[in-house]
Amino acid sequence: MTEADVVYSDVKFTKSKEKATVTSSPNESTYAEVKILKTEPSAGSQQQAAGGSKVTAERVAVVVLSALLLAAVIALGYICYEYHQTTGHLQKLTVENAAMRKNITETRCEVIMVQKPCPQPPADTCHKCQEGWEQNGPQCYYFSTVKLTWEQARERCRRDGADLVKIESEDEQSFLMQTLRDKMTEPEDKFWIGLTDSVTEGTWLWTDGTPLNKSLTFWRKGEPDNWTEVNNTQYVDGEDCVRMGEKCESGLKWWFDEPCTAPHKCICEKSAEIDA
Known part of the structure; x- marks a missing residue:
């Protein structure tokens, strides 16, 4: 122990007057030296305090991380909800757009009929589809509910002066998609379209002989895959014809390639009749 740790104090003691044998002056005093040690916290106490601070800091960190994780989960849930809401709204707008276009076409036809006769037919002549056919612009579509092979389906369309549908735009694909959703009864309830590579494998042609525009295709992910066995049935020629339809997805x-001999419904297409 160093001198810096010691505090000195002078304490004055007065001699007792009861002892008559000792002669002393009343003012005579005796001094004693008393040492008082300064107290300091022990090393163990310091370590305990430091340990307590560390535990408290860890608890705070856990609480903060838990709060951040909860906030992230809530944010992710909100984003998923907004995505589904946006997708549903987009589908609704697509349906409303198709209905509005159909209504405009019918209204235009009515106006033209009222204005007859006219010396020269207008450039945008009114197009009409026969009963049972769906109209999209100048084209008419028939959705057959009879399941046939691809060749049989094509013959079915030809009897009505049509052919299996040839899809040439995103607008046309969207129209067919929305219409098929109401006509499909199950996921595998798909429809033949007029696309095949039966002449040369990998070279896709429409029924009129024109090649498929590779910048305008609507293949499902992983398609075409040209399987030679489907549902334990062997197909020597693979999958050379195309069907379409997806009821539960946006x-x-x-588009899916499929053996041409498989039975499916079909979509026929022909130009609308012109009202002169």
């Missing part, structure tokens, strides 16, 4: 990627 988007336009609805």
